[in-house]
Amino acid sequence: MLKKERQALILREINIHNKVILTDLSAKLEVSEDTVRRDLQELAEAGKIIKVRGGALSKSYHVYSYKENEIYAYQEKTIIARKAITLLRDGMLVLISGGSTNLELARILPADLRITFLTNSLSTAMQLQEHPNSETIFLGGLLSKTTGIAVGGEVVRTLHDIKPDLCLMGVNGIDATEGLTENDFEVVTIKKAMLESSKKIAALTIAEKLNSVQNLRVCKLNHLDYLITELDPAKEELAKYRELGIELM
Amino acid sequence: MLKKERQALILREINIHNKVILTDLSAKLEVSEDTVRRDLQELAEAGKIIKVRGGALSKSYHVYSYKENEIYAYQEKTIIARKAITLLRDGMLVLISGGSTNLELARILPADLRITFLTNSLSTAMQLQEHPNSETIFLGGLLSKTTGIAVGGEVVRTLHDIKPDLCLMGVNGIDATEGLTENDFEVVTIKKAMLESSKKIAALTIAEKLNSVQNLRVCKLNHLDYLITELDPAKEELAKYRELGIELM
DNA sequence: TGACTTTTTGCAGGAAATTGCCCCAAACAT
């Protein structure tokens, strides 16, 4: 048994059961407890699991390839996701774009919420599938290799016939005067269509992206209803966004 | 034994088992461990495998949680997938349904093929995204929680406007007199639409499912062009399928 | 063909990684 292989098995075990017992693993994998202990240590150092006395815990529940240690600013995004969830009500039709913040939201979604989600992101859809009480509709189309989201006219066309209650939109660049900006033309097209069809728009972004500008504009900020960051809404640096009439969270 | 030949064998081994042990290979190929080590090194430098201490792992090993030992009849499905791949040609438009056999096909797809895939299966789409030279179009719709595929009228409608060169269809039940059968009504609807739109149909199934019948019929077998199993096409138990004019592979 | 170059292979010896074991301290349970 190769070391990497063993560690992969441990990770899988943790992702399925949310926890592992050191002695169980030792028996199952037929290696000494010391070896398992060292494996758990390494995995914990890599941020993939949480080491506890006698075993280890999953950092999260999800089943798919989403590796939280690879997600930049994981902590902040969890805070944002939690705030965004307060906007959700049973029975809503919610449009949700791609991006790691929305993926995190899908992951920590309370089990009792009954939402119908619309998404064009493969990984978000995959994560939403894990939710017991929500339905997911995938907006199909040509999949962009770099982003894993469906793009193109078919997505836009479908959005024309739908009126979601809320759109949870990930953000690339956001600036008080330049508005929401992106660097991929296809993504801009999709986001514009999302904006037009949705009754309410919430922009989700880590504070680091505030006052940053990309090449292509999605919209001016007056289209936004909510701006959700990990910061306290009363913070000074958010003042100019409040002045634009956006509700801060 | 030529060097290239040896490396090809190693690659094949890795693609089948997802891992190789250096010492095993040395014994199997009857060359020194150093030679195998150098081979693995070269393959790793070429980005084809991942070298680890004591052996090597398949690249797709830690791409999302594709668990080969959780797939029933994994070996057989790999054989079927390999046969099905021989039907593919650059530039084709190929409709591919869900199921573990098709997932396996997506996983071992040769890197140089340039195919445009159409699929309504989340996991198949996810795996196809890993392929460097193929495009994937996702047929959007309501996602079925149990199967992870998009179902409903929207998928059927989209299929109406598309004429794929080939449909690779996973099979639930197949029987010479009863035809293709399924146990989920939504899936039947989708599969019927797939059959109608495609120029050629290939049914992929492990031999174990031959002569089994489910509650709902998809079609009679005269709609099929190819039947792909892990068995030698000359085998006796396939005779009655050949008599129906299906090309066996 | 024959001399020469390049590639491939196997081997030796030392370095590095992995593993299991031991002992003792820390954490936990009763």
Next chain:
DNA sequence: ATGTTTGGGGCAATTTCCTGCAAAAAGTCA
């Protein structure tokens, strides 16, 4: 408080890796 379980550091045996080297094999060119 006392006994039990778990964790950590050190150590040794084993395995794997790396480097350099030389012989064998394959390729090259006159």
